[in-house]
Amino acid sequence: MPVPGSKSITNRVLVLAALADGPSTVHAPLRSRDTVLMAAALSSLGVTFTDREDGGWDVTPGLLRGPADVDCGLAGTVMRFLPPAAAIAEGEIRFDGDPHARKRPMSTVLGALRSLGADVEGDALPFTLRGTGSLPGGEVTIDASGSSQFVSGLLLSGARYDKGVTVRHDGKPVPSLPHIDMTVETLRSAGVRVETGANLWHVEPGPIAARTWHVEPDLSNATVFLAAAAVTGGEVTVPHWPSVTTQAGDAVRDILRRMGCSVELSEQGLTVRGPEKLSGLDIDLHDESELTPTVAALAALAEGRTIIRGVAHIRGHETDRIAALVNEINALGGTATETEDGLIIDPAPLHGGVWKAYADHRMATAGAIIGLVVPGVSVDDIGSTTKTIPDFPGMWDAMLTEAR
Numbered sequence: 001m002p003v004p005g006s007k008s009i010t011n012r013v014l015v016l017a018a019l020a021d022g023p024s025t026v027h028a029p030l031r032s033r034d035t036v037l038m039a040a041a042l043s044s045l046g047v048t049f050t051d052r053e054d055g056g057w058d059v060t061p062g063l064l065r066g067p068a069d070v071d072c073g074l075a076g077t078v079m080r081f082l083p084p085a086a087a088i089a090e091g092e093i094r095f096d097g098d099p100h101a102r103k104r105p106m107s108t109v110l111g112a113l114r115s116l117g118a119d120v121e122g123d124a125l126p127f128t129l130r131g132t133g134s135l136p137g138g139e140v141t142i143d144a145s146g147s148s149q150f151v152s153g154l155l156l157s158g159a160r161y162d163k164g165v166t167v168r169h170d171g172k173p174v175p176s177l178p179h180i181d182m183t184v185e186t187l188r189s190a191g192v193r194v195e196t197g198a199n200l201w202h203v204e205p206g207p208i209a210a211r212t213w214h215v216e217p218d219l220s221n222a223t224v225f226l227a228a229a230a231v232t233g234g235e236v237t238v239p240h241w242p243s244v245t246t247q248a249g250d251a252v253r254d255i256l257r258r259m260g261c262s263v264e265l266s267e268q269g270l271t272v273r274g275p276e277k278l279s280g281l282d283i284d285l286h287d288e289s290e291l292t293p294t295v296a297a298l299a300a301l302a303e304g305r306t307i308i309r310g311v312a313h314i315r316g317h318e319t320d321r322i323a324a325l326v327n328e329i330n331a332l333g334g335t336a337t338e339t340e341d342g343l344i345i346d347p348a349p350l351h352g353g354v355w356k357a358y359a360d361h362r363m364a365t366a367g368a369i370i371g372l373v374v375p376g377v378s379v380d381d382i383g384s385t386t387k388t389i390p391d392f393p394g395m396w397d398a399m400l401t402e403a404r
């Protein structure tokens with residue numbers, strides 16, 4: 001089951017290609033709502049995107065300038081990565097997004113940009129940046145316990161600030177740290193000097209190198225297809241699984257093993273075989289929080305209790321995922337309860353019903369996983385999956401047809 005490119009890598013690469021010192025080529029990017037919105041936003045600021053026959057993009061940087069209106073959709077990577085880049089543009093740039101996007105935390109990024117010298121009006125979507133064509137940059141201390149994207153966004157553009165950027169974190173632990181490692185690694189592969197310490201990141205001012213990028217498959221989206229094997233006792237192989245990666249989704253190998261699956265990484269890719277019955281587990285997903293909906297769906301079908309810890313901040317994801325998962329599992333007859341930093345799921349026989357997606361792609365795919373084994377489950381908004389997978393229903397059908 002081949003899966004499309006990584007959202008997180010694609011949107012980092014698009015920002016770096018837009019800020020680079022010459023034209024870049026991006027092979028195998030994800031083309032879904034989040035990444036198309038990123039490309040559209042950068043185009044509206046003066047960057048040129050040319051479609052390649054192989055599905056990639058050639059990206060030619062331009063002098064960034066407004067006026068422009070940026071639609072962030074529901075994409076955390078657009079709303080947190082783009083404003084730090086737009087801060088070096090000249091002119092007025094207005095940002096807005098989907099209704100729920102207006103509720104996602106933004107004030108940390110906007111406050112940081114203000115203290116680095118930007119003129120920003122607003123503390124959440126919608127907001128407006130008025131730029132002069134450059135930004136002083138320098139040191140800033142933020143509380144990034146709400147999202148690793150606050151740090152990643154500042155680092156991605158920091159090399160283009162006059163003094164570079166030094167970001168210090170002060171607060172509860174930063175979630176989703178592999179995503180910051182991904183940011184640092186991506187910057188370094190574009191020739192940017194980055195130094196890191198405990199809760200400290202420094203990006204030297206300097207050029208961002210134009211280059212050819214190859215985007216890995218999206219391992220977090222792959223977890224949904226692997227979960228299909230896990231819950232049905234079947235077998236699924238995802239090809240081109242990287243042997244070394246900063247993607248948080250790689251943690252699924254260990255998670256599925258702990259739940260009783262056989263997991264094998266070979267030249268063919270990652271192969272998962274499901275057991276007769278999955279086992280529940282006690283797991284801290286602080287580093288891999290975007291896997292919570294997949295793990296919760298597996299847990300709802302497992303034997304024994306599952307405790308998911310360390311994910312308080314996912315109340316600020318596409319929806320309040322802790323509340324949404326508990327509501328939807330219980331609506332099908334399950335036994336899930338919210339905790340302060342996660343949820344507890346106890347085994348219970350599930351029945352059919354409507355699983356609500358709350359416009360959240362990972363809620364929708366969690367419902368699809370449960371629907372494979374519980375008759376009569378329908379997901380109310382499968383279209384929300386286009387956020388990070390262009391054709392989830394087509395891929396799901398293809399997987400099931402192959403299995404028959």
Ligand SMILES: O=C(O)C1=C[C@@H](OP(=O)(O)O)[C@@H](O)[C@H](O)C1
Nearest residue numbers: 008147148149175176179289290
């Ligand atoms: O930088 C990124 O690409 C992401 C960082 C993480 O965000 P949080 O730190 O808000 O969890 C992750 O959950 C999200 O899906 C993608």
Ligand SMILES: C=C(OP(=O)(O)O)C(=O)O
Nearest residue numbers: 074075076077290317362
């Ligand atoms: C949290 C997620 O997305 P975003 O990039 O919009 O924050 C996600 O994809 O699980």
